[in-house]
Amino acid sequence: MPLTTVAKNLPWQALFQGTYLFRRYLFAMEPEPVxxxxxxxxxxxxxxEVFLSAGLLKGDYASYYYFGEELNMVHGIYKPDEFEWYQYHVRGFSCEAGTRLRPHTELYWRMYPKRHMRLENLSVEEGVARTEEILDEAAVDYEVVDGPIVGVDSG
Structure with missing residues (x-):
């Protein structure tokens, strides 16, 4: 990459990194037992790479950070209901066996910030089903586990 491009993008990169650090240290919590x-x-x-191939993007800088989180990806979805605007959100945590994914669908935070924070219309079940579809399509082996995410590296 040319040095002029690097220099031109430097303020934006500094802003993104600052936002990331702000999020990581002030809006951090333990993963819920789901x-x-x-x-x-x-x-x-x-x-x-699997989730990028399925159309997900890296998660918003504004989302909460969960201790040990190493993957945070989202995809906008439309539902024909009173809200319409949702997102499929998946977070990943390293563990001894590989990676534990915490997927869910929820109201899109930019359209419904208060309802999003109150966890209205959040569905872990739908998130797990969407994750199963993506992993099946990519021929990735997985196991659905009920209960808390344990044995996560807190990095």
Whole structure:
């Protein structure tokens, strides 16, 4: 990449990194004890490629940071209901066996910030089903696990 391009993008990169650090240290919490998907033998970076291929993007800088989180990806979805604007959100955590994914669907935070923060219309079940579809399509082996995400590296 030419030095002029690097220099031109430097202020934006500094802003993004500052936002990331702000998020990581001021809006951090433990993962909730919910149903999740265990992908054995694959690291979060490898799964990032799978989710990028399925149309997901890296998660917003404005989202909460969960301790140990190494993957944060989203995809906008439309539902024919009173809200219409939703997102499919998946977070990933390294563990001894591979990666634990915490997927869910929820109201899109930019359209419904208060309702999003109150977890209205959040569905772990739908998130797990969408994750299963993506992993099946990519021929990735996984196991759906009910209960807390345990044994996560807190990095």
């Amino acid at each position: 149903e999740h998907v265990l992908v054995e033998g694959l690291e979060p970076d490898e799964l990032t």
